[in-house]
Structures are given as structure tokens and as C-alpha cells.
Amino acid sequence: MSLKLAVVGGGSTYTPELVDGFARLRDSLPVAELVLIDPVAERLDLVGGLARRIFARQGHPGTVSTTGDLDAGVAGADAVLLQLRVGGQAARAEDETWPLECGCVGQETTGAGGLAKALRTVPVVLDIAERVRRANPAAWIVDFTNPVGIVTRALQTAGHQAVGLCNVAIGFQRKFAAHLGVAPERVRLDHVGLNHLTWERGVTLLDSPSSGSGREVLPELLSRFGPRIAEDLHLPLPVIQRLGVVPSYYLRYFYQHDVVVEELRATGSRASEVASIERELLSLYADPTLDTKPGLLARRGGAFYSEAAVQLIAALLGTGLSGSQVVNTRNDGTLPFLPDDAVIEVPAEVDADGVRPLPQRPVEPLFAGLIAAVTAYEQLALEAALEGGRDRVFDALLAHPLIGQLDLADRLTDRLLAHNRAHLPWA
Numbered sequence: 048m049s050l051k052l053a054v055v056g057g058g059s060t061y062t063p064e065l066v067d068g069f070a071r072l073r074d075s076l077p078v079a080e081l082v083l084i085d086p087v088a089e090r091l092d093l094v095g096g097l098a099r100r101i102f103a104r105q106g107h108p109g110t111v112s113t114t115g116d117l118d119a120g121v122a123g124a125d126a127v128l129l130q131l132r133v134g135g136q137a138a139r140a141e142d143e144t145w146p147l148e149c150g151c152v153g154q155e156t157t158g159a160g161g162l163a164k165a166l167r168t169v170p171v172v173l174d175i176a177e178r179v180r181r182a183n184p185a186a187w188i189v190d191f192t193n194p195v196g197i198v199t200r201a202l203q204t205a206g207h208q209a210v211g212l213c214n215v216a217i218g219f220q221r222k223f224a225a226h227l228g229v230a231p232e233r234v235r236l237d238h239v240g241l242n243h244l245t246w247e248r249g250v251t252l253l254d255s256p257s258s259g260s261g262r263e264v265l266p267e268l269l270s271r272f273g274p275r276i277a278e279d280l281h282l283p284l285p286v287i288q289r290l291g292v293v294p295s296y297y298l299r300y301f302y303q304h305d306v307v308v309e310e311l312r313a314t315g316s317r318a319s320e321v322a323s324i325e326r327e328l329l330s331l332y333a334d335p336t337l338d339t340k341p342g343l344l345a346r347r348g349g350a351f352y353s354e355a356a357v358q359l360i361a362a363l364l365g366t367g368l369s370g371s372q373v374v375n376t377r378n379d380g381t382l383p384f385l386p387d388d389a390v391i392e393v394p395a396e397v398d399a400d401g402v403r404p405l406p407q408r409p410v411e412p413l414f415a416g417l418i419a420a421v422t423a424y425e426q427l428a429l430e431a432a433l434e435g436g437r438d439r440v441f442d443a444l445l446a447h448p449l450i451g452q453l454d455l456a457d458r459l460t461d462r463l464l465a466h467n468r469a470h471l472p473w474a
């Protein structure tokens with residue numbers, strides 16, 4: 048079987064990470080044609096050139112093409128990957144700045160900044176998905192676009208064959224495997240929550256990669272490597288030991304909100320750092336002798352997401368091994384305290400028949416309460432993105448656990464709308 052894959056947002060500086068995975072793991076995912084789609088021709092030319100050189104260096108027989116024409120690019124694609132950023136890094140910089148004026152975390156997926164990104168992104172993604180459906184109704188849509196949970200819920204609510212993917216889980220798997228000195232395939236996570244709001248409640252060291260049996264090693268990891276894990280998460284070690292789980296580093300925005308606000312005020316936004324890295328990466332990509340992903344790319348973020356993407360797409364399209372993978376997908380009773388149409392991030396069985404979340408043991412109240420609250424916010428955020436209106440934006444902000452106050456939600460609403468009028472026609 049030979050496949051056509053399309054990447055919407057193919058001019059992203061992330062793309063060489065993805066291309067490297069396609070080239071290295073071609074036995075699992077035989078890509079005959081890779082199309083990179085992006086409206087920014089200059090970036091697309093640089094990234095496309097490097098992508099072709101990576102394929103050539105790896106001896107990959109597939110072709111890499113570039114286009115600014117979405118409809119032509121997705122025509123006949125077996126899977127379409129979404130990794131777009133509406134408004135670019137400039138919008139991200141604003142998302143990370145104006146919430147700080149109100150004493151709130153400025154972050155592109157969490158809190159008011161995350162809502163702004165959702166409002167800009169959901170209508171664009173749904174338009175793309177409709178055009179994908181017209182081009183090939185059987186195509187899978189794999190969403191990397193943040194906020195992944197809200198975007199994936201929008202896609203699934205509209206009836207699209209879509210699944211969301213994040214690199215947090217595979218990052219933990221790789222780090223835990225490195226701590227233990229074992230192959231990553233031997234590490235299985237008890238990972239539960241929502242996108243960017245997850246906890247590792249258990250870590251099983253399998254007897255072998257193909258084995259279904261193994262032993263629980265999370266207490267050992269916390270005992271032997273607790274200081275290193277805490278340092279990675281920027282959380283106090285006693286907190287992690289008290290919880291007895293490993294939270295996603297995004298939980299720091301909830302557990303230490305005020306501390307993070309002061310840090311951000313002192314150090315500036317992540318967006319400015321990313322913009323600088325991107326400029327340097329694009330300069331590297333312009334070098335016609337470069338035929339591997341540069342080491343600097345690791346600082347851009349997204350580590351291991353190419354491996355996660357290949358595993359997921361290969362299972363969905365029937366070219367690779369089926370099995371369990373952490374994805375963002377419809378709840379359908381998996382977490383009984385959430386609506387069926389909520390999108391959760393848990394291990395799921397993935398194969399050519401689709402994605403089925405695996406049963407979960409009851410979620411502890413300390414985690415379930417926050418999951419339920421953020422799910423309610425995400426539902427209101429989606430309604431605001433689909434229907435518009437100041438009141439809906441205000442309601443979503445009021446519902447968010449990091450906001451939840453009338454005056455604060457009101458001030459944030461005004462700032463959000465003022466900074467995003469160019470992207471929100473109804474505003």
C-alpha cells in the first residue's frame with residue numbers, strides 16, 4: 048500500500064521533525080506522496096526543500112510537493128494532518144501578554160489566551176475539514192493544532208473522522224524509559240485527563256514490548272528519580288510525592304498560578320523566544336547542504352511527535368501495528384462524570400476500525416474535579432467559537448477555574464476581543 052499524506056500548516060518550523068519520522072519509519076507508514084500546504088510561500092519553499100533533502104538522505108522513494116492551494120493539496124489524501132497557527136507568532140505573543148495585565152497566566156492553550164486561540168482556530172479548522180471531506184470522505188484528520196481538545200471536539204461534533212494527538216504522553220514514556228534504561232515500548236502509561244490537563248497515575252514496565260503483563264514502577268520512579276522529574280516539571284518535589292502521580296507540566300499553571308504569573312512578568316513570553324528560534328531555524332533550512340533536522344529544532348518543542356504521528360496514522364490506515372496509544376478522542380462514557388461528547392486524553396485502542404478509548408479505573412476526586420471544571424469551560428469555549436458573541440466569551444472565561452470572578456472575566460473579555468477583532472468577524 049502506498050499512501051498520500053497532506054500537512055496543513057506544512058510551512059511550520061515543526062515540519063522537519065514530522066518529515067524525519069516519515070523518512071525513518073517508512074516501513075510502518077509507506078508514504079508515496081507527501082504534500083505540504085501553507086499560504087506563506089517563502090516559509091513553505093524553505094521547509095519543502097529541507098523535507099526533500101531529508102527524504103533523499105534517508106533513501107525514501109516518496110515525493111514531497113508544496114502548494115498554497117488547500118483543495119489541490121488534500122485531494123486524494125488518505126490522512127490530513129493539521130498543524131496551523133491562525134494569526135501566527137504575533138497572535139501568540141498577544142495571547143501570552145494581555146492576560147498578564149489582569150494578573151492571569153498568559154499561555155497559548157491555558158486560560159484566557161487559550162480561549163483566544165480556540166476562537167480564532169475552530170472556524171478555520173472546520174472550513175478545512177469540510178474541504179477535506181469533499182475531497183475524500185474516508186480521509187482521517189489528525190489534529191496537532193492547539194488547543195487540541197477543543198479543536199478535536201469541534202471536528203468530531205461536526206461529524207468528521209478526526210482524532211487529536213499531543214506529544215506529552217510519548218514524552219513521559221521516553222523519559223521514564225530512559226530513567227529505567229529500557230526500550231520505550233516496554234513502558235505503558237496510566238494516563239488520564241484532558242489535553243494539557245493530565246496525570247500519570249501509574250507506569251507499567253512490561254515484561255517485553257509485546258507482553259500484556261508487567262509490574263508497576265511509578266513508586267520506584269518517584270523514589271529514584273523524583274528530583275529530576277520535579278525539575279522537568281518545574282514543580283516542587285514534595286508536591287509530586289504528596290500527589291503520588293506525575294502531573295503534566297501544564298498543571299503548574301493551576302497548582303502554582305500566581306508564581307507563574309510573576310515569573311512571566313519578569314522573564315517575558317515564550318512567544319518571543321519561539322520567534323527567535325524560528326528565525327534561526329528558517330535560516331538553517333535555507334542552507335542547501337542541510338539534509339537532517341537540526342539540533343536547534345528540539346528547543347522549538349514537539350519532541351517525539353513524529354513517532355507518535357507515524358504510530359497513529361499507520362494504525363488507522365492499516366499499514367502498521369494496531370494497539371494502545373494515548374490520543375484525544377470522544378469520551379463515550381469512559382469517564383462517567385463527563386458528557387459523552389467531551390474529548391478526553393487517555394490510552395485508546397487504535398486500528399483500521401478507528402479509535403476506542405480503553406476503560407479507566409475511577410478517577411480520584413482531586414483530579415476529577417478539575418477535569419470536570421475544565422471540560423465545562425471547553426464546552427462553553429466551543430459554543431463561543433461556533434456562535435460568537437461577547438456573552439459567550441464572558442461565560443467561558445467565568446467558567447474557567449483560573450478565572451471564575453465577574454470583574455476579572457469582564458476585563459479579560461474586553462481585552463480578548465480588542466486583540467482579536469481581525470480574526471473574529473462577529474466581534
